[in-house]
Amino acid sequence: MEKATIKSYQPNRWQELKKDIIRNKSLYLMIIPVVAYYFIFHYIPMYGLQIAFKDFTPAKGIWGSPWVGLEKFKEFFVYDSFYVWRIIRNTILINVYDLIFGFPAPILFALLLNEIKNTIYKRTLQTVSYMPHFISTVVIVGMIMDFFARDGLINNILKSLGILSEPISFMTEPGWFRPLYVGSGIWQNLGWGSIVYLAAISNIDPQLYEAALIDGAGRFRQALYVTIPGILPTIVIMFLLRVGHMMNVGFEKVFLMYNPLTYETADVISTYVYRKGLLEMDYSYGAAVGLFNSVINFLLVIFSNKIAKKLTETSLW
Amino acid sequence: MDWFKSSKKVISMIVVMVFALSLLIPVFVSSTSTAYAKPTPTLTYFVRLDPKVATSYSSYSSIAAYQLLQKKLGVKLVFKHPPVGGETDQFNLMVASRQLTDIIEWNWIDNYPGGPVKALLDKVIIRLNDYMPKYAPNLSKYLQQHPDIKKLIVTDDGDIYGFPALRGTNPKIACVYYGPQIRNDWLKKLGLKEPETVDDWYKVLKAFVTKDPNGNGKKDERGFSILRNASNPRYAFDYSSFLVGAWGIKTDFFQVNGKVKYGPLEPQYKQFIATLQKWWKEGLIDPDILTMNQKVIRANVQNDVIGAWIGLLSGDMGFFLNLKKDIIATKFPVLKKGEKPLLGQAEFLFSRTSAAITTACKDIPTAMKVLDWGYSKEGYEAFNYGVLGKSYVKKDGKVYYTDEILKNPQGLSAAEALAKYARASISGPFAQADEYYLQIQMMYPQQKEAVMEKWSDVKNDRILPPLSFTDEESKRLANIMNTVNTYYDEMFLRLMTGKATNVDAFVKTLKQMKIDEAIKIYQAAYDRWKKRK
Numbered sequence: 001m002e003k004a005t006i007k008s009y010q011p012n013r014w015q016e017l018k019k020d021i022i023r024n025k026s027l028y029l030m031i032i033p034v035v036a037y038y039f040i041f042h043y044i045p046m047y048g049l050q051i052a053f054k055d056f057t058p059a060k061g062i063w064g065s066p067w068v069g070l071e072k073f074k075e076f077f078v079y080d081s082f083y084v085w086r087i088i089r090n091t092i093l094i095n096v097y098d099l100i101f102g103f104p105a106p107i108l109f110a111l112l113l114n115e116i117k118n119t120i121y122k123r124t125l126q127t128v129s130y131m132p133h134f135i136s137t138v139v140i141v142g143m144i145m146d147f148f149a150r151d152g153l154i155n156n157i158l159k160s161l162g163i164l165s166e167p168i169s170f171m172t173e174p175g176w177f178r179p180l181y182v183g184s185g186i187w188q189n190l191g192w193g194s195i196v197y198l199a200a201i202s203n204i205d206p207q208l209y210e211a212a213l214i215d216g217a218g219r220f221r222q223a224l225y226v227t228i229p230g231i232l233p234t235i236v237i238m239f240l241l242r243v244g245h246m247m248n249v250g251f252e253k254v255f256l257m258y259n260p261l262t263y264e265t266a267d268v269i270s271t272y273v274y275r276k277g278l279l280e281m282d283y284s285y286g287a288a289v290g291l292f293n294s295v296i297n298f299l300l301v302i303f304s305n306k307i308a309k310k311l312t313e314t315s316l317w
Numbered sequence: 318m319d320w321f322k323s324s325k326k327v328i329s330m331i332v333v334m335v336f337a338l339s340l341l342i343p344v345f346v347s348s349t350s351t352a353y354a355k356p357t358p359t360l361t362y363f364v365r366l367d368p369k370v371a372t373s374y375s376s377y378s379s380i381a382a383y384q385l386l387q388k389k390l391g392v393k394l395v396f397k398h399p400p401v402g403g404e405t406d407q408f409n410l411m412v413a414s415r416q417l418t419d420i421i422e423w424n425w426i427d428n429y430p431g432g433p434v435k436a437l438l439d440k441v442i443i444r445l446n447d448y449m450p451k452y453a454p455n456l457s458k459y460l461q462q463h464p465d466i467k468k469l470i471v472t473d474d475g476d477i478y479g480f481p482a483l484r485g486t487n488p489k490i491a492c493v494y495y496g497p498q499i500r501n502d503w504l505k506k507l508g509l510k511e512p513e514t515v516d517d518w519y520k521v522l523k524a525f526v527t528k529d530p531n532g533n534g535k536k537d538e539r540g541f542s543i544l545r546n547a548s549n550p551r552y553a554f555d556y557s558s559f560l561v562g563a564w565g566i567k568t569d570f571f572q573v574n575g576k577v578k579y580g581p582l583e584p585q586y587k588q589f590i591a592t593l594q595k596w597w598k599e600g601l602i603d604p605d606i607l608t609m610n611q612k613v614i615r616a617n618v619q620n621d622v623i624g625a626w627i628g629l630l631s632g633d634m635g636f637f638l639n640l641k642k643d644i645i646a647t648k649f650p651v652l653k654k655g656e657k658p659l660l661g662q663a664e665f666l667f668s669r670t671s672a673a674i675t676t677a678c679k680d681i682p683t684a685m686k687v688l689d690w691g692y693s694k695e696g697y698e699a700f701n702y703g704v705l706g707k708s709y710v711k712k713d714g715k716v717y718y719t720d721e722i723l724k725n726p727q728g729l730s731a732a733e734a735l736a737k738y739a740r741a742s743i744s745g746p747f748a749q750a751d752e753y754y755l756q757i758q759m760m761y762p763q764q765k766e767a768v769m770e771k772w773s774d775v776k777n778d779r780i781l782p783p784l785s786f787t788d789e790e791s792k793r794l795a796n797i798m799n800t801v802n803t804y805y806d807e808m809f810l811r812l813m814t815g816k817a818t819n820v821d822a823f824v825k826t827l828k829q830m831k832i833d834e835a836i837k838i839y840q841a842a843y844d845r846w847k848k849r850k
Contacts, residue, residue: 058413059439079796082804082830150604172607172810259608260549260806261814267803276799281409281430 052288065284072288083272091268094254095246097182103242105186106193107235111223113194114201126198129191141256144184145171171257174264181257181266196238197231204230233314240308240316244301247293269293358683359393361418363411364672366398367743369736372729381708381738382699386690392683412441417677419684422745424670425479426783431791433478433671438788442673445477445685452685455692456480459748469667472785473845479671480688480746484664489773490754492664494630495557496772497650502643503530503624515563515592515650518625522601525624537622541596542603542614544628550606551809559627561589562660562775563650568809570839571660571779575847577840579832581805587820593813607810618642630767631732631758638761639730646767648774661775669783672746691747701750703738716752723760731757784842797835801827 021028047062052072054065077084109129116122132140147153148170155167170176208226217225251270258266269289277286301316309315362377370377377383377396387394397418399407405428411417421442425433429441436442449457460467463486470481484491504511504521507528512518522540524530531538545553554561554568561568564585571578580586596602603623605613617623618637625647628634637644649658674684690696702709702716709718718735725734732742741753759765786794804826811817 057439058415059441061415075796080800082800082826169604169607261607261810263803263807272803275803278409279405280795280799281412282795283413 049287049291051284052291054284056284072284075285076289087267087269087272090265091247091249094178094181094249097178098185101182102186105190107197109190110194110197110201111227113198126191132188133192137252138256140184140188141253144180172261174262177262177266197234200231200234201227236308236312236314240304243304244297246300247296357391357393358680359395360420360684360687361395361397362420363397363418364422365404366401369733369742372733373737381704382740385699390686390690392687417675419675419678420672421675422670422672426669430795431788432785434472434785435788435791437478440676442478442675448681448685449477452682453689455689459692466666468849469665469783473849479673482668482670482744482746483748484666484668485749485751487751488666490751490768491749493662493768493772495662497559497627497647498634498644499625499647501645506530511647513648514654515652518650526600531621539603539623540601540625542623542626543606544614544626544633546611547609549806550609551806553627557627557662558660560650562658563652564589565659567660570781572781572843573779577836577843579836581827582824590812590820594815597814630764634764638763645763646771648771658775660777660779661772663777663780665782668744688746696747700739700747701741701753708738718756731760781843782846784846786842790838794835794838797831800830801832
């Protein structure tokens with residue numbers, strides 16, 4: 001009974017697809033490069049993932065290297081147990097900080113920008129705020145190092161204001177690493193991140209505002225009861241996408257910013273794998289840890305999607 | 318969808334799509350290999366581009382010595398230089414993708430995980446023993462004459478895996494080029510004597526930071542700093558044994574009477590750390606060494622802010638002497654006046670770099686001949702002196718570099734000027750000549766004094782030679798030492814700055830990280846080394 005329905009259903013599906021392709025030729029043409037890109041650069045290389053379970057040496061190649069099962073994972077969790085928890089903790093904590101402070105910042109900024117009446121001023125402010133997004137990480141870190149050096153701008157300002165007597169070594173104090181990392185991230189991405197929310201705000205039906213005004217809502221109330229609910233789906237989607245990176249921290253920035261004195265708070269999974277996996281040519285190890293990372297990220301996205309579905313009606317799928 | 322009917326739009330759409338797709342298809346530019354056989358054999362040669370050459374040329378093939386080699390032997394050398402700073406990445410990529418050049422010049426001992434033994438095992442390079450007598454007569458003869466050097470360049474099994482970069486035959490002048498340097502004018506101004514003991518050093522540094530020797534009325538002096546391209550000051554102590562050698566230990570592996578030891582586990586290590594802590598606490602150490610920011614430290618030496626440092630003989634000392642700074646070298650510090658330091662900078666005549674022939678090489682005899690040329694009389698002269706009448710002259714059978722090199726009209730340093738003609742200023746597969754060290758590395762009397770009297774005045778019988786490990790040992794060692802080194806890097810800085818004070822706890826963690834097993838592996842490798850023929 002069931003089989004029959006499936007059989008009669010499937011050709012239908014294909015026919016539907018055919019019709020759809022004929023109907024939206026141009027759309028399908030447009031998506032081909034993107035699909036091809038993902039297929040060539042993301043799906044085909046996946047066959048190399050097997051080296052996570054092998055003792056890979058370039059001499060023997062991917063096929064020829066011997067299988068070692070979960071040996072490389074054991075190496076990570078057992079032999080390197082001195083660091084494993086620290087680097088996982090640091091990775092997650094940096095992300096949590098970023099989620100708490102970095103995620104709401106562009107939303108607030110968009111809400112504030114939305115309240116500005118003068119368009120010229122508003123546009124200028126927007127442009128200025130997303131400029132830093134285009135500065136490369138290397139330059140940003142260079143700026144951080146200069147500004148926060150022992151004899152840098154920040155220390156000099158604090159000294160001349162009489163707040164400090166001794167300069168703070170921002171770059172070599174483990175306690176300062178996360179604030180600097182997250183803070184500079186906010187500064188860099190505030191304007192850029194707010195574009196999406198501004199677009200969402202401009203899509204809200206103006207009649208809703210009029211209705212709220214007639215009901216006697218002030219500007220603050222309007223924002224609270226019209227604007228925020230209006231962009232909530234966008235916020236949820238952005239949040240879900242963000243959660244998918246919980247186990248990743250931008251390698252370049254940490255790598256450029258940290259030094260052995262700040263390892264305690266700054267050493268993350270990717271930098272540790274770089275030092276061990278790439279510098280020591282232990283590719284299998286790197287692949288194993290990368291795979292572990294991806295699995296965790298994958299699970300996080302699935303879970304948060306489930307939760308989002310329950311709470312807000314908006315979800316990725 | 319009206320517009321869709323107009324064919325012009327469709328065609329332009331398709332053009333755009335095709336263009337977008339073409340971006341995705343990687344374009345392979347074939348290397349310029351010609352299909353027909355050439356009369357001259359061609360060899361590809363991977364070697365880092367030394368900055369001294371890079372100031373004049375973009376490839377080693379422009380160096381006069383290599384021009385001569387190619388003409389004499391009738392071969393063509395195609396040099397593949399990795400980007401400066403990205404050498405290791407490029408090398409790893411080359412090995413991983415198996416796109417090997419015919420010859421690779423590399424430090425196989427330190428920069429190939431697992432060392433030369435593993436490189437042979439991984440079929441990256443080939444064993445040369447069987448080809449040596451026939452195709453490399455010059456190197457064979459050289460190794461027969463210098464059995465001590467032969468012992469350094471083979472594996473435990475006696476495999477020869479490459480043509481070694483040798484520092485000549487005179488360890489007294491060739492193996493010493495890194496050590497403590499101090500501002501002589503500051504000493505004179507404050508009426509101090511050159512420091513000899515650890516206590517002297519403390520007094521001198523203390524005077525440097527408190528008595529305003531640079532006379533600008535500000536308290537901006539920094540006592541002691543480190544010039545070295547490393548991520549952590551610890552590696553400069555590892556390398557030079559400065560200060561730590563006073564107690565007869567190193568910061569890493571060394572041996573006493575045949576027994577391998579690891580510095581931090583020795584009781585004297587506590588005294589070394591205590592001394593560093595005292596120096597740090599009283600502001601005698603340059604805070605920039607925490608991040609080892611070489612640009613800033615060099616600038617501070619130039620701006621008369623730093624009083625003493627450890628650095629290179631020509632790259633640092635020569636550089637500052639050129640700027641008319643009054644600098645002298647000092648001996649490595651000891652505990653009691655008049656003692657001879659047990660450990661200082663220690664290098665072997667073999668610089669750990671070898672030019673090896675890879676498994677991709679189709680014409681092994683020619684590659685052997687090319688590399689062997691450096692050990693012939695002709696090759697020795699070309700690689701060390703360059704071109705007769707241009708870069709050097711002969712008087713009464715002695716060799717002298719010309720003013721073109723020593724007082725270069727284009728303002729190049731002597732080492733840079735020589736790099737246009739010869740390879741002496743960058744060690745390679747030949748033996749460096751004494752003249753190079755005496756005339757170029759030691760242009761100033763202060764440098765001569767540094768090498769001949771100060772830095773070479775050490776016992777240095779406790780250092781380990783370049784060891785080789787079995788595949789199994791390498792794996793285990795890499796596992797242990799990665800963990801240990803990450804921890805040690807961090808702890809060294811914390812101990813020095815007084816953030817951590819408990820050396821015993823540090824040692825206990827090292828033991829948990831199985832440092833004893835690593836010592837055992839070193840011991841086994843050292844025992845094998847002693848048996849080498």
